[in-house]
Amino acid sequence: MGVCSVVPEAPPRERVLALVRAFREALLTHRDGARVYAGTHATGPNTLGLAGSLVGALREAGFDAVAALEKALLLMHFTTGHVLEEQAATGGEAYSHLSEVGEHFTTMNYADLFERGIRLMTTDLR
Template sequence: MSSASSPPRGRPPRLDRARTLLTALDLLDRSGLDALTMRRLAEALDVQAGALYRYFATKQDLLTAMAEHMMDGVADAAGTGDGDWSEKLAALARAMRTALLAHRDGARVFAGTHSTGENTLGLADTIAGVMRAAGFPDDDAVRALYTVANFTVGHTLEEQAALQTDDGGPADPAVLADTVAAGTYPHLKAGLPALTSADFTRLFEFGVDLLVEGLRARRRSSESGSPFG
């Protein structure tokens, strides 16, 4: 015999914000961002579409909440190991990329939102804090935050786009290789293996290294009083 607190048999679980959000993320993973609509979400929850607006006034509000959920725990990457600021910054960038890759079209969802939730702002504050602790001026710390976040999201956008086509299959780098080989692109031909490589982690790490070394050089210039700092 069921307890008094159990929902009547045959009825769906009670609708709430958390269940709505998790169902939306599940639909995103299964069908992608373009197929995620409020109507389909309502069908998956077995409710009328109007019921969703009790928790999310618009689809944009839903996407913002999804982006915020993706950033849960990412800031914790700053506490791994005893590395200096550069290692902490790289760890945070890697953790952000991993979080976005954990969901189909994760970078597209995040790029279209501007969450002011605890997870997103906590990550931003952590990155800025790492930079300030390293001796960067306050303004540079925030600009470094934007640069790292924009690079990470932009890279992951391209990475996820390259890994899927309309039919869900991987993109074929042979098309790019054939086009470059047949054209007058001598410099691209010289680096063709890297140009057509699907090693996105290596490409990401190269970019992170460039950012770190650029920031390191900027700090040295600032400390030395160089007008180019």
């Protein structure tokens, strides 16, 4: 079953969730899948099919065409970025210092980490 054919009869929200989950799984299927995907301007039938299916489901959920496209792109970009982090977080076993914190890579709270980072970078501002 392809990413675009996921639960075509489901309600819009469930279809969007299933499509994004399937996209994530498709990226995870390939070593560095997110990096390869992010490094290209993909306009093939799979990418356009996914975007079209997401836009269609979002339109059915009440979004206008532009808002649906923007939401679809945000979901795809978020998924790609998340998988980039997920795939980068594996394989640290070969590096002694990373193997000590390997599990933390998959359980850390990225929002908290972001907040700590921006606070650290702005400590010299008053």
